[in-house]
Amino acid sequence: MIHPIPPGxxxxxxxxxxxxxxxxxxxxxxxxxHGYGEVATPAIEYDEVLARGDGRTADSAYRFFDxxxxxxxxxxxxxxxxxxxxxxxxAGVEPPLRLCYLANAFRAVRPQRGQMRExxxxxxxxxxxxxxEGTVEVVEVLEATLDAAGxxxxxxxxxxxxxxxxxxTELGIEGPARDxxxxxxxxxxxxxxxxxxxxxxxxxxxxxxxxxxxxxxxGGREVLEEARSLGGAAVExxxxxxxxxxxxxxxxxxxxxxxxxxxxxxxxxxxxxxILEVYDPAxxxxxxxxxxxxxxxxxxxxxxxxxxxxxxxERVHVAQMEKEARGGxxx
Amino acid sequence: MSVEVAGAVRAxxxxxxxxxxxxxxxxxxxxxxxxxxGIETAEVRGESRSLIFEGDGIVLVxxxxxxxxxxxxxxxxxxxxxxxxxxxxxxxxxxxxxxxLGFGRCRMVLAGRRGDEKLxxxxxxxxxxxxxxxxxRTAERHFxxxxxxxxxxxxxxxxxxxxxxxxxxGIVDLVATGRTxxxxxxxxxxxxxxxxxxxxxxxxxxxxxxxxxxxxxxxxRETTSS
Numbered sequence: 050m051i052h053p054i055p056p057g058x059x060x061x062x063x064x065x066x067x068x069x070x071x072x073x074x075x076x077x078x079x080x081x082x083h084g085y086g087e088v089a090t091p092a093i094e095y096d097e098v099l100a101r102g103d104g105r106t107a108d109s110a111y112r113f114f115d116x117x118x119x120x121x122x123x124x125x126x127x128x129x130x131x132x133x134x135x136x137x138x139x140a141g142v143e144p145p146l147r148l149c150y151l152a153n154a155f156r157a158v159r160p161q162r163g164q165m166r167e168x169x170x171x172x173x174x175x176x177x178x179x180x181x182e183g184t185v186e187v188v189e190v191l192e193a194t195l196d197a198a199g200x201x202x203x204x205x206x207x208x209x210x211x212x213x214x215x216x217x218t219e220l221g222i223e224g225p226a227r228d229x230x231x232x233x234x235x236x237x238x239x240x241x242x243x244x245x246x247x248x249x250x251x252x253x254x255x256x257x258x259x260x261x262x263x264x265x266x267x268g269g270r271e272v273l274e275e276a277r278s279l280g281g282a283a284v285e286x287x288x289x290x291x292x293x294x295x296x297x298x299x300x301x302x303x304x305x306x307x308x309x310x311x312x313x314x315x316x317x318x319x320x321x322x323x324i325l326e327v328y329d330p331a332x333x334x335x336x337x338x339x340x341x342x343x344x345x346x347x348x349x350x351x352x353x354x355x356x357x358x359x360x361x362x363e364r365v366h367v368a369q370m371e372k373e374a375r376g377g378x379x380x
Numbered sequence: 381m382s383v384e385v386a387g388a389v390r391a392x393x394x395x396x397x398x399x400x401x402x403x404x405x406x407x408x409x410x411x412x413x414x415x416x417x418g419i420e421t422a423e424v425r426g427e428s429r430s431l432i433f434e435g436d437g438i439v440l441v442x443x444x445x446x447x448x449x450x451x452x453x454x455x456x457x458x459x460x461x462x463x464x465x466x467x468x469x470x471x472x473x474x475x476x477x478x479x480x481l482g483f484g485r486c487r488m489v490l491a492g493r494r495g496d497e498k499l500x501x502x503x504x505x506x507x508x509x510x511x512x513x514x515x516x517r518t519a520e521r522h523f524x525x526x527x528x529x530x531x532x533x534x535x536x537x538x539x540x541x542x543x544x545x546x547x548x549x550g551i552v553d554l555v556a557t558g559r560t561x562x563x564x565x566x567x568x569x570x571x572x573x574x575x576x577x578x579x580x581x582x583x584x585x586x587x588x589x590x591x592x593x594x595x596x597x598x599x600x601r602e603t604t605s606s
Contacts, residue, residue, distance in 0.1 A: 159472055206587055237476035237586070240464075240578060267590050308587065328584045333455015335584065 057158040057166030065366075069169075072366055073151050075197040076171045080149035083190045085173050088148050090130040092155070096122040101348050102129030103319045110157030110166075123155040128319070128342065128357060131174045136349035144177020144353055151362065165363070172339065172359030179354040180290070180341060181297040184323045187339065187356045189303045191327070198365050199372060203329040203336065205306055206267070207298075208313025209291055210320040210340060215283035216260065220252055234264055235314040259284075264312040270295050270304075276311050287311075294323050319345045325358055331371035336364050397438050397585075397592050400452055400460030402445035405556075406577050409483040410461050414440075417599040449473040449580070458585035459593060464575035465554050468518045476586050478597050479579035481604045488518060490570040491561055492550040493543050499569060502549045512542030513552040522552070522572045540564040 054060070061069065077087055096112055099122050109122035124130050127150050139146055151171040158164040173190055175183050188205060195203045213234050217227045226249060233242040239261055246257045259279045266272045273288045273295070291309060298304035315324050315338060324340030339358025346353045401410055401424065411421040420435045424442060433440040441457055446469075448462035453473045460475075463484055467477060490511070492499045502509050509530045513519045516534045523530045533548055535541075540560060542548040554575065555561055561568065579600055581593050 204588055236474070237478070237581075237583070240477050240480045265594065267587060308590075310587065326587075328587050330588055333453075333582050333584050 055166065057164055059165070069362065069366060072198060072362065072369070073171065076194050076360075076362075077149065077151060079190065079193045079197045080171075080173055083147070083173075083186075083193065085147040085149035085175075085190070088131065088134065088150055089152065090124070090127070090134055090150075092153065093121045093123055094130060094133070096120040098133055099124065099129055102132055102345060109155070111155055125156050126154050127152050127170060127172060127359065128174065128345070131357075132342075132345050132349050132351075132355070135174075135176050135353075136346060136351040139176075140351055145183070146176040146353075147173070148176070149173040169362035170337070170359040171362050171365075172337070172357055174355060174357040176346060176351075176355045177353040178356070179343075180322055180356075181294040183354060183356045184294050184341060185297045185301050185303065187358055188298060188307065188325070189301060191325070191339070191358050191360075192303055192306060194360065195306075195327070199369055200329050200331075200336075200365065202331075202372075203306065203327055203368075204308050206310040206313050206326040206328065207291065207294065207307050208310045208324045208326075209287040210315065210322060210324045211290075212263075212283060212287035212311065213314060215286065216263075216281060219281060219283045220256055222249060222252070231314065234260075234312075235316055237264065237312065239264070266311040267308055267313075270299075270309060272309050272311065290322060315340065323356070327358075327360065329368045329372075331368045331375075332364060334364065336368060337361050395439075396434070397459065397589060397596070398457045399438055399440055399596075400448045400457035400462070401440050401442045402448055402460075402462050402577075403442050404445055406445060406461065406463060406484045407442075410577065413461075413481060413483070413600060413603060416603040417596075446470070449475050452580050452582050455582045455584055457582070458589060459579065459581045459596065461577055461579055463554075464573075464578055465515065465518070467578060467580070468573065468575070469515045471517070474583060475580040476583055477578050477580050478586075478593075479600055479604075481577040481579055481600065483604065484577040485574065486554050486556040486576075487568075487574050488515065488552065488572040489555055489568045490522075490550055490552050490572060491543075491555075491566045491568050494565050494567045499550050509550060510548040511550050511552055512539050512548035514539055515552055515554075518572070519552040540566060 096109065099109055109125050111123040113121055115121055131148055135146055151169060153167050153169050155167050158166050175187055178186060191205060213231055217230055222230065230242065230245055233245060243257055243261060246252050246260060263276060263279055266276050273292050276284055276288050295304060295309060298307055313324055313326060319342040320340050321343045322341040326338040327336040329336055337358060337360035341356040343354040346355055411424060414421050419438060423433045424440055431442050443451065445462045446466050448460040449467060449470045451457040452460045452475045465488055499509055510533060511519055511530045512533045512535050514535060516532045519532050539551045539553050543550055544564060579597065586593050
């Protein structure tokens with residue numbers, strides 16, 4: 050007899066599980082070697098606590114009441130639960146704090162898109178190490194993790210979360226118009242971006258051109274120079290931060306796989322400063338991402354800078370398989 | 381940590397760049413634009429039943445316009461050309477919309493029978509219009525944004541039929557010249573949005589094949605804006 054399971058969930062059978070387990074162990078081994086201790090947190094938390102981390106976009110899709118009538122939610126990522134854990138359990142500890150995890154998280158799915166309601170993420174959180182050193186350490190661990198998974202062609206995009214917020218403020222754009230433009234920028238809807246900007250008063254053609262050109266700048270360190278030539282205080286500040294980070298990455302010898310990307314924007318509301326995204330030529334979707342969230346811990350009462358990344362375990366596995374299929378050397 | 385949901389999806393940003401070309405109404409102008417930037421299209425124009433045409437450093441893959449966002453989102457095609465109407469209807473697909481190509485201009489409209497007050501009448505007496513369309517999500521968004529309640533009825537074929545034999549009070553459809561409406565005794569009541577062909581890219585291809593994607597975007601911009 051066939052008994053259904055909800056769309057976006059799946060069973061994992063031994064052949065796949067064996068490979069996932071191997072991948073999991075290889076990743077956690079890298080984390081441990083870099084001094085990150087593995088933690089687990091409950092899959093369900095108080096909705097109120099998760100919302101504190103990111104009220105607008107944490108969007109836990111699954112909420113329910115417990116027997117006392119309290120509102121619970123399934124976590125949608127691990128960064129917020131770990132911020133909660135760090136503030137509650139490590140408040141008095143000398144920073145930095147190095148934690149890692151491999152855990153399932155839960156999100157809503159759109160029908161018929163092969164999206165998963167429940168998926169595994171492997172990642173690290175470095176709490177109490179400011180930019181740029183903290184960011185560099187996170188990138189270094191990320192690269193070692195990708196190597197351990199055999200994905201030595203993967204590319205890490207490095208952007209700045211504050212660039213467009215500040216640029217739009219500089220142009221005098223606030224409120225809903227700004228949110229809508231940020232949404233366009235995040236989705237690289239350049240046509241819509243141009244139309245919306247041109248409908249705003251006090252934004253001239255040159256500023257529109259700057260905004261669009263900026264979002265398309267990606268490559269080596271030289272794109273920072275190109276960005277700077279476009280002008281503006283917000284651009285100046287963001288490129289200075291990126292330049293500092295990139296310089297520190299070079300000094301540590303981990304800049305080769307990093308692509309500077311002035312067009313990078315992540316939807317989650319808690320990011321500030323450096324943001325990361327991971328791509329592999331074997332896959333049409335991002336493998337994962339991360340960055341800095343210097344204000345997140347403060348919302349839980351622990352005022353420490355922080356950074357981290359998360360990789361989607363199943364996607365890393367698919368990329369690994371694709372690579373092996375075309376004769377790349379499996380690791 | 382991305383908002384987008386993790387799924388096990390495979391497609392590759394390797395080998396020559398794959399460009400999704402829309403068959404149908406946009407095909408000729410798309411091929412003209414490609415010719416203009418030096419991409420060989422003679423084979424696609426020929427009688428061949430093939431769907432894939434390998435050229436010099438680029439592969440043209442032909443498909444229904446409404447499939448273009450699906451292939452590009454998954455990275456099965458790196459870049460593609462399709463109508464804004466398709467992108468609006470599939471707004472949840474994550475593709476980068478890089479360029480308005482300017483051709484294939486048409487309008488998404490609300491139309492009703494000529495001289496017939498049925499639309500207003502249904503709205504007044506029933507508080508509700510019945511609208512037939514091939515673009516249910518675009519139609520729903522339009523009526524929601526303008527504060528009207530409608531019953532959207534999705535049809536697959538000639539949507540003009542619906543108000544003529546009483547399935548719906550009006551239709552939301554794409555019109556280029558308006559001749560089909562006219563021949564079926566329908567008239568435009570509201571214009572919803574103007575649509576043209578757009579150049580779109582997969583987000584990983586946009587990052588990992590930046591030089592090729594930028595070059596193609598630049599050439600297309602030059603040829604379509606002249």
